[in-house]
Amino acid sequence: MSLLVLDGLSKSFGGLAALGNVNLEIADREYLGIIGPNGAGKTTLLSVLAGQLRPTSGKIVFDGQDITGWSADRVASVGLVRTFQLMRPFESMTVLENVAIASHNKIRSIPKARDHAADVIDRVGLGTYKDAMSGTLPTAGLKRLELARALALEPRVLLLDEVLAGLVPTERAPIIDLLREIHQDGVTVLFVEHIMAAVLALSERLLVMHEGQQLALGVPADVIQDAAVVDAYLGEDY
């Protein structure tokens, strides 16, 4: 059975259909890459799934439960967790505190939550920055912090919005390894990314979006051969 089902999902901003009738079934433990040109609606899709935006129409079913219209914190608590394309940490708080808030979702005890947060921080490779004010982190550190906050919620589905953007290739490699590891641990991933090498390296299936529509969906190697996809998106870069 599918873990996540999007049934005729649409979202309009005024007259603009940022998402138009998306139908998608995502299997448990799947790694789904999502690509598309700027403004294709990728971020909007993640925002709707995370409960931040209410869909104009359509339904979201997670693990057999209709979660359409749930608040963001409730969605996060059941394990559907997103990261931000533009990182926004709680700047006046330390890295450890940033992550501990997420850990507290499942853990009441303060020392236990801090230990949990510290483990997650080590895992994403931010160990030396634990007590730094999060506002002082460089871009690569902020990306890792976004990941750490999401992981501390022990998600079943991770919605990743361009976690590699703004990183130089040497900074990307360890994050790509980490993402592979997270997936192998049993987390389902929706991976919005512009960096094709990473998308192709990690994705089991690939969704191409264009103007809020699904343009193509399938095995990555096939999808990128598709003439329509090349026209709409890959044309310029290829």
Place this chain on the structure above:
Amino acid sequence: MLTTERGRIVLGLFAITVLGIAAVYLFGGKDSNLVTQTVVTGLLLGGVYVLVSLGLTLIFGVLGIVNFAQGAMLAMAMYLVYFMVSSAGINPYLAVVLSAPIMFGFGWLVQSTLMNRLITDVGHSRPLLVTLGLSLLISNTLLMIFGGRPLNVPSPYAGSVQILGAIADVPRIIAFVGAVIVAGGLIVILRKSPVGLAIRAVAANGTGASLVGVNVKRIYAMTFGLGAASVGVAGGLLAPFTSLVPSAGDQFTTLAFVIVVLGGLGSVPGALVGGIFIGLLQTVGSLFLPGSGPLLLVFGMFVLVLFLRPQGLFGANK
């Protein structure tokens, strides 16, 4: 934990204060006993200002609204203590301790039943108006129940003691100590408890907090409750030396607002340091300036800080 920048600001402000007082002693041309008396009076007045600013800064910092009902809630807490003392005959300071959870419940209820429903994407103007309405409602309810005739809460510790030759009113000393305890308690809650962590996260970025599983509306209710509890303690501690009328809280609100902006929105240490500083500035200023001169000094200082450091002394850099 103090960041180094905050540390510098505290040290700087402390140095300015100490140097200023020393200068008044040395070059002010005033009798040194008079100066000592003025400093002690200023510190105690500062304690009062700290008390009335704490709840305001918390609510302002997290919910992003000025609580127009601050003054009315202060009066409400004073009457609550008056009621407990006059009807049950308990010690007013025990009544203060009891009024804190009652005011917490009141604040929590107001936020979760009224204001949370009005918080939408359109902004914070509607909850703001609710606090205005709440202010009128509380004042008039107090007027209806207790009338407009001034009442007073007798302190069992009325009287004064000598500090370095200066005379200090005991209820005011107790209020000062209470201010420091409430500020310290709030700092501990904000730094060390899961709820405090969530409150700070919501203050920094509400959307981000909701995405890590924080129920933002619950945190709003907790914050308004905590703010109201601080106001509750404040009202109770001020009652023994305040003439109790339904508008008794209003005299403090303008200066409380100045202190909150000065100290940085949402900053408890800022309210503590700012309140004491303003108290000192006002009384020491009165040695040299007649009439409302000291207040002009305070507002001059306020404008200067806004100009040099718009986020307030302890506000986060934006």
